[in-house]
Amino acid sequence: MSDFVRSSERIRRIIARAILAGAVIIGAAARAEAPARVVSINLCTDQLAMLIAGEGQLLSVSHIARDRRVSAMADLAAGLDVNYGRAEEIYMLRPDLVLAQEYSPRATLAMLRRLGIPVVTLPDAATFGDVRANMAEMGRLLGREDAAAALIAEYDARLAALRDEAAERPRAVLYQASGYTSGGDTLAGRILIAAGFANAAAAADYGTGAKIPLEVLAMLAPDLVLTSEPYPGASRSEEMLRHPVVAALREGRRAAMTDHDWICGTPFVLRAVEHLAATRAAMTGTSE
């Protein structure tokens, strides 16, 4: 079952990449020079574009890019115009390139394409290699290969420095709102492993997209529970992150949180790994 899901996932990703490659070729043929009016409608393409775009090239990013809880570049986004991902407002901006992600609303993208606006979707990054590929892709799309290359060189150097095998791996569980967890086939799962932890939920067959019941979490008794920062307002999904069982598991341990560095495939994932590795070093009493 999981093999089937994994292979169908892989096939889907290959197809998405083929479509993307096709779009790039067509795009490259259609316009020789770099796009001057770029609009991004997805949090992840927002951040890659902000990192790589030239002065004045990026017109607007999604409104979520200003949300400090999920965006690692909220300060920079505060200086840009924001959009709410609606076809009408994006059309009014007269963009010559719209950046979206493979899971962006299809109806919106189809409408923009019908209106004659070039739309490119980037695949979701699930590995550190995907992050690198997306940065290179963004450089090509924006005609900013040099900026992308510099970013990638720095990324590669930091990634290489992280590649040392941990002898002792504390057991950690990613426990998000409603009890959802992430397995080894996601970026969050790979950040956990790269920081020298073992994924206790994945070891107990609770993979990506599975909900861990509170009872099972208590039985796993992990060394570290990583939850997300709660939103304002109230919800039952996040209320369970404060349940006495979760509180007991976090008591006396480091209060580790998954934050804006974890969400998108950007170079900030390395900062997430570095922070988490420091937590591990403090837990095991070893220096890195």
Added chain:
Amino acid sequence: MIRVMIPLALAVLALFAASLLTGPAGIGVRDGLAALVAGDGGPLTLIMREIRLPRAILALMIGGSLGLAGAAMQGYLRNPLAEPGLIGVSGSAALGAVLALQTGLAASFALGLPLMALAGALIGVMLVMLLAGPRGASLTLILAGIAVSALAGALVSLVLNLSPNPFAASEMMFWMMGSLADRSMLHVWLAAPLMALGAGLLLTLGRGLDALTLGEDAAEAMGVPLSRLRLQLVIGTACVVGAGTAVAGAIGFVGLVVPHILRPLVGARPSRLLWASTLGGAAMLLAADIAVRLILPERDLKLGVVTALVGAPLFLHLILKLRKERI
């Protein structure tokens, strides 16, 4: 009476124990009970005391109070269709609870949550009683209930959509269908005081409701103060339904099914039915809560789904029966 109460009490005890022993962690009977009573501070104790015990206690309390509220309302209105979920009292309580949570009142003042749910339930029950009139004729009662439920449901949806929390909007299901998943002892303490007060008010209605079976004039002649009876019923119902809905969402049909099944067994005496329905409601909700954990353990199936699957056909049956009687 005793012949009905003892089996019911035994059923509640057995279901309470079964509820404590049902869960994904797969703990054995002896290990589970030892961890619950002795408490070694390990994960088993944590599961038994912080997850399963509050869940079982809440099912007992909320089921009992819904059964009681149904029996009391049906006794007062002399209408078997009166039930807090169906006539919109639970929905209005949910609106109060959602307002308390989203405005931050519940976070700044612990009892803010159940008290706001109580206020919502009070408004709901008073609206329905005003609209349906003192005799609570079936058609007007149900129409008033539909109007109040629809309005409360729409407002709950509006408040959740306006919330800054992106998860809130997806939790309509919880407020409309109810669930006891992942509740803690905190929720037991939040609900208990109001629920005890409401149950006290409703359980002492027995004599008045018995007299009322002879008609309002006869009851007044027997010295039953009808306006006090009515006030006691309204406040008592709002207390138990408000407190229950605040922590577990709106759970329908318990107050309809349980009195209907038990009424013939207690000789149709409202005073006896109050006590029997309390036990019966507790048994029904405990059973429903065990069922949702056995049918779809990973999915948090809502309690209201199970109670409605049992209750809705009965509701239709009652409507048909009432129609025939009128002809």
